[in-house]
Amino acid sequence: MRLPLIVATFFLASVFPANAQQAACGGKWSTFLEGVAKDAVAQGREPQVAQRFVRGLRQDQKVLAADRRQGVFQLDFTSFARRLISANRMQRGQSLSREWDGVFDRIEAQYGVPRGVLLAFWAFETDYGAFQGDYNTANALATLAHDCRRPELFRPQLLAAIQLYEMGDFDPATTTGAWAGEIGMVQMLPRDIIENGVDGDGDGHVLLKTSAPDALMSGGKMLQHLGWRAGEPWLQEVQVPAEMDWSKSGLRTQLRPAQWQAMGVRPRSGAWQADLPANLILPQGHKGPAFIAYPNFNVYFEWNQSFTYVLTAAYFATRLSGAPVFDPGNPDPGLSGDQMKALQRKLAARGHDVGAIDGILGAGTRAAVQAEQERLGLPADAWPTTTLLNRL
Structure with a gap:
């Protein structure tokens, strides 16, 4: 199952100022394509190359439909993780780890990214390359x-993509991938391929669709580029006490393990993995699963913006690295999609920035929920319940 991947591109604003971005979108299709070709030439592409590329472009309404339809992210963490992490995916990941052992060793030596992290992305993005998307990129x-x-x-x-075409590494007529334009086994956008593509198998080309070494090495380099820190953990399951200051949980508060331990937080197994600033993540509130997220966890948000996807990918990476299955706990029932939208409307009316009213419990909605729970004297664990909805 392909999940929408939106790679963070913080540098784009410097390429196109905000007013130019808005002026360049919409309007007549042919005029839009002429503008794209003009911009490509301004960036150094040959005029005939740019014209050949845009000449055959067509609008795809299925792409727009996919962009608006992301209901899978309305699932809670436990349901989402169980849907994505099957016994077959675990076994296949372990098998591929052995098959490409030398490549994974090279990636960790050069880029500091553990194999479990890349295996998890490989699994979630394309089912280890089995389905890479059939949209014309x-x-x-x-x-x-x-x-x-x-x-x-x-x-x-x-x-x-026009630059890749000029380089001979992209065919606009035949290149396919995900609905959002990502290509290959670990799903990278064209600019990321230009900046982080690696010829892992030494054949002189970067072929992310057909070469596992190319795809994995490129993914490792991109994660390093996004800020991955070698030799550091990313996620560790913990147990939390029955009572503590739940407002400390979430992405806004970082404490050292000793500080978390002083509040009653304990690793579920083994010892603390590192003495680093870390967040306490409670994806389904204080009665559900609990994790400590180390600084490398934040890099996941540079790859994908969905909180649920990020946590599940990070957790699966720990499983592929030998961690046990998480304890689901006994969380309070969550909200339905319609209830979540009603909650988001109420939060927005109180001045909170929750983004789109989409029924998805993203980072913005979580922060708003936690603030209102704190104001109302409820456990401020960022997990919305019917009690909170009714109190608002």
């Missing part, structure tokens, strides 16, 4: 760049 990028929801992300990626 050029059309997908053009459609999303023309759409005015996120042109600042997709227009530069479309221009990067």
Whole structure:
């Protein structure tokens, strides 16, 4: 099952100022394509190359439908993790770890990224390369760049695809991938391929669709580029006491393990993995699963913006590295999609920035929930319940 991956591209604003981004989207399709070709030439592409590339581009309404449809992220962490992490995926990951043992050793030596981290992304993004997406990549990028929801992300990626085309590494007629324009076994956008693509098998090309060494080495380099710190952990399961200051949980408060331990937090097995600033993550409140997230955990958000996806990918990476199955606990029932939307509307009315009213418990909604729980004297663990909804 392909999950939407949106790689963080913080540098895009410097490429296209905000007003230019908005002016470049929407409008007549042919005019939009002319503008793309002009921008490509301004970036150094040959005029005939840019014209050949844009000449065959078509809008894909299925791409827009996929962009609006992300209901899988309405699942809670336990349900989401159980859906994505099957016994077959565990066994296949262990088998591939042995098959590409030398490649994973090279990645850890050069980029500091453990094999479990890359195996988890490989599994979730394309089921270890089995399904890499069947959307025409050029059309997908053009459609999303023309759409005015996120042109600042997709227009530069479309221009990067033209650069790959000029380099001979991209065929706009035949290259396929995910609906959001990612390509290959670990799903990378064109600009990321240009900046972080690695010829892992030594054949002189970076082929992320057909070469596991290329895909894995490129993924490792990109994670290093995004800030991965060699030799440090990313996630550790813990147990929490029956009572503590739950407002300390979440992504806004970092404490050292000794400070967490003083509040009653304990590793579920073994010892603390590092003496680093860390967050206490309670994806389903203080009665559910609990994790300590070390600084490397934040790099996951540079790869994908979904809290549930990020936590599940990080957890699966620990499982592939030998950690036990997490304790689901006994969390209070969560909200339905409609209830979550009603909650988001109430939170927005109180001045909280929850983003889109989409029924998804993302980072913005979690922060708002925690603030309102604290105000109302409820356990401030960022897990929305019907009690909170009714109190608001």
